[in-house]
Amino acid sequence: MPPLDDVVALSRLQFAATALYHFLFVPLTLGLAWILVIMESVYVMTGRQIYKDMTQFWGKLFGINFAMGVTTGITMEFQFGTNWAYYSHYVGDIFGAPLAIEGLMAFFLESTMVGLFFLGWNRLSKGKHLLVTFCVALGSSLSALWILIANGWMNHPVGAEFNFDTMRMELVSIADVIFNPVAQVKFVHTAAAGYVTASMFVMGISALYLLKARDVQFALRSFAIAAAFGLASTLSVIVLGDESGYTAGEVNKVKLAAIEAAWDTEAAPAGLTLFGFPDDERQVTDYAVRIPYVLGLIATRSTDGQVTGIKELKRENEARIRKGMQAYAALLRLKGGDKSPPARAAFDALKGDLGYGLLLKKYTPNVTDATEAQIKQAANDTIPKVAPLFWSFRGMVFLGFLFLFIFGASMYYLLRRKLAPQRWLLKLCVLAIPLPWVSIELGWIVAEYGRQPWTIAGVLPTHLSVSSLSAGSLWFSLAGFLGFYTLLLIVEMGLMIKYAKLGPASLHTGRYHGETALPHADDHAAAA
């Protein structure tokens, strides 16, 4: 719980809460759209009515989620200008393009195509409708891509330079921003996690029908598509998660060291702490269970690359803070009117560390007069708390491997045509429906909490990014968001449960459970 009057903590809480809520809706949209593409493609290729019914039924659940989720992300853009004025100013030149393109993708491509998806069934040919469904999936993925390019830049700010005249970061290379390795890895990892979420959602609901022996052919086909897509996606998430670890090892060493509770720099290749209890005060991990060499191999892709420990990183950051003090002094000189070539050269040589100097603003307004104790405090701040990152990361990874087991076992029994008797597996699929969301939220906590104390890594400290607001107004808007989003979530859950219970009968085709007294009606649907 943040202090009641801490504007920085309240602004962070508000942004985190809206982002986490928003991301309850996003992954299902991302993944379900591609599952619809697969189902409809089979319908177009085979002409079998059951695949059209599957596309329409799961499309209905997609529509509920889309309607509830659309515009929940716009509240974060509200906050940029109001709660994060200095951050907004700093990044405006870089963020403007990706956010505008995301808006175009979301509203013009995605929303238009979603409308055509629902209204076009009797107006478009099979092929054209499939193209529309494909555009829905493509639009949602591209929309996510631009947001994650912006987010990737916050973690690894490339392709931009600080301009002391405008006092902001300015775009130097849009290609560097777009092809930022952190953004690329983040996008594919996040998108694949969305595919896992949707696969588990379809599989879990289908498993429920199988457990109740209703709409069996419909459920089996839905289950099979979701299991295959989910297995491929889970493998992608794991492989890309590993790639993400490698990228973090290269560009975000503090985050990696904190996630792994790597207090000391070990001889290469470093061991991985599988389990333990990190203690930030004592800088040790109690009861650590370690696997030799693994961390070094994952993080450096070599047997001789070192993973720098937290204590050494703190020392390195302390040195950068001292250089940052000099950068701050050089900037003051420039702003004081001395724009001579030597003054510019002095600032240019040091400006990469200006952000580290700004960390001292928390302790002294003048920065250049910081005491040794204040420099040590600022160096301590460069390391986020280890325990929340350590546990969030392990929770996410554990769930990832649980999903691999569920999808793998499901495929195994599907291929052996022995799925229906495996009631334990079907029950596990139903229970696992909410778990991908838990895993994704943990992933976001790792990504964003692990970036602290920065809003833009190494450039702008969080405490200097916020606006001059009153705590009261932040509490008011926070309460408004939480109340509103909770209500939306309740409506979404209510509609989802209602239509999942109805199943394909909600299509009113007369072929499914509860619609007709004809025996084997489901089999007729399958044969159609």
Add this chain to the structure above:
Amino acid sequence: MDTTAPLQAPRRERLARILLVTVAIKCLVLYGLWSTCFSHPQTRHMLLPAAEVERHLFAAPAAPDSSNKK
């Protein structure tokens, strides 16, 4: 195949109506939140006067922040 009593399946149009009403209410609430809390942002178009940023970075007293205490 279960052929027990039919469930009351709401018509497709009813879901569309619910979703349309929800989206409309959502837009209204968002507009309300925006006009109450976010319609006068400190920065417009992600740009502040350089002088204001300079005041913030060079002259402002240290901001209290307990969010990242070690």
